[in-house]
Amino acid sequence: MSNPATPPGVDLLDQRPELIFPPDFLWGAATAAYQIEGAATEGGRTASIWDTFSHTEGRTVAGHTGDVACDHYHRMPADVRLMAELGLRSYRFSISWPRVQPGGSGPANQEGLDFYRRLVDELHAHGIEPWVTLYHWDLPQELEDAGGWPARDTANRFADYAALVHDALGDRVRYWTTLNEPWCSAFLGYGSGAHAPGRSAGVEAVRAGHHLMLGHGLATQALRAGRHAAEVGVTLNLYPVTPAGDSPGDADAARRIDGLANRFFLDPILRGRYPDDLVADLRPVSDFGHVRDEDLEIISSPLDLVGVNYYSRHVVAAPVEGAAPEKYWRAPSCWPGSESVRFVTRGVPVTDMDWEIDAPGLVETLRRVHEEYTDLPLYVTENGSAFVDAVVDGRVDDPDRLAYFDAHLRAAHEAISAGVPLRGYFAWSLMDNFEWAWGYTKRFGMVYVDYDSQLRVPKSSARWYAEVIRRNGLAAQ
């Protein structure tokens, strides 16, 4: 006979978790300004490259734009309450550059800064640690018109902007990341053109990648020189790159793609130099004449942490005559100099993005950064998956997304057991949002967003994540 004070299932909940995370592990969720804020022309905000790009015909699926997005700019207090209900310990968001410094140079726009001050205050009021990303892809259009990231001066503009934001928010924000995924900004923005500003020239992508890192280094120095303390890092999207077979050609393909995807950024930032083999691979594309003597020292300015965004693995093979890449982000020119490398699909389960699900790749990636590059604390600043969701009787059940999070958190725990100083994990994303060139057609959120009514519905993965945070661990399988 069951005890009426003990509802069925309660002993299950009380079961000790099998995998406990370190005390103070920072459990969070992430978003980015252009993907959620909307209010594109309000409060003194001017256009970014993503406004221009999304308003250009044929650039995004169904012509979707971030004009309204999740209307977070107007719904921020309610969104923070939702975060608190889910028990988030931290929230990673980005600052919209053209909202706080319209046009990308000159004085701050107080109204824009005030929005972020209110957000940060609201987070603190709910015991949630704010985590600022300074650049999540929304370059002010005027700076693009002046040359964009392929132009050196954009790095200086970025450092000024970083100082301005830090001056305004540094008294209440401890964690700062300069760039989000410079690979995407450089190689999708200026290489394949699948992302804003939509330019397609390998040489520009290589220059953009360098100036993004230079901007990161200068911004890091600016933050350190500011009047508030800051823990500073950068977020890189890293992939394990595996050869499809045993041939030397496949191994060389993997070396090349690893160079462009990972070592292009890891080596300058954490070792102060470009890898020789990468420079040789890129020789037909760029002579690296844009690199000045002092740059690598600036780029490798000491950091306090490294953020890793992890989604999937690349499996690659030697070129075959006439083979064409099939996916937008694998378009030839996002791999300048190595366009003919083949990306192989293994037939394992994929997400709605067609990205292969590969949780062991997260262990591999975190171990590699720690074992080959740095002793710094690491954070998974993004990890998550898109799946098709449906609201049924007011609920959204998303077992595939839940399983993705579960598998990757087990992987994160395995990395910690292997000695990786992993200090936190941010789910991508808090809520469904504008998924760049895919518009609103891909849902990554733990919270469902009905874009007509702006109603938020926490999915079952959100409820599950709240329980993981409460336990600081995962239940036995």
Ligand code: FCB
């Ligand atoms: C990352 C981006 C993020 C989101 C996820 C799915 O590359 O940083 O904004 O688009 O992918």
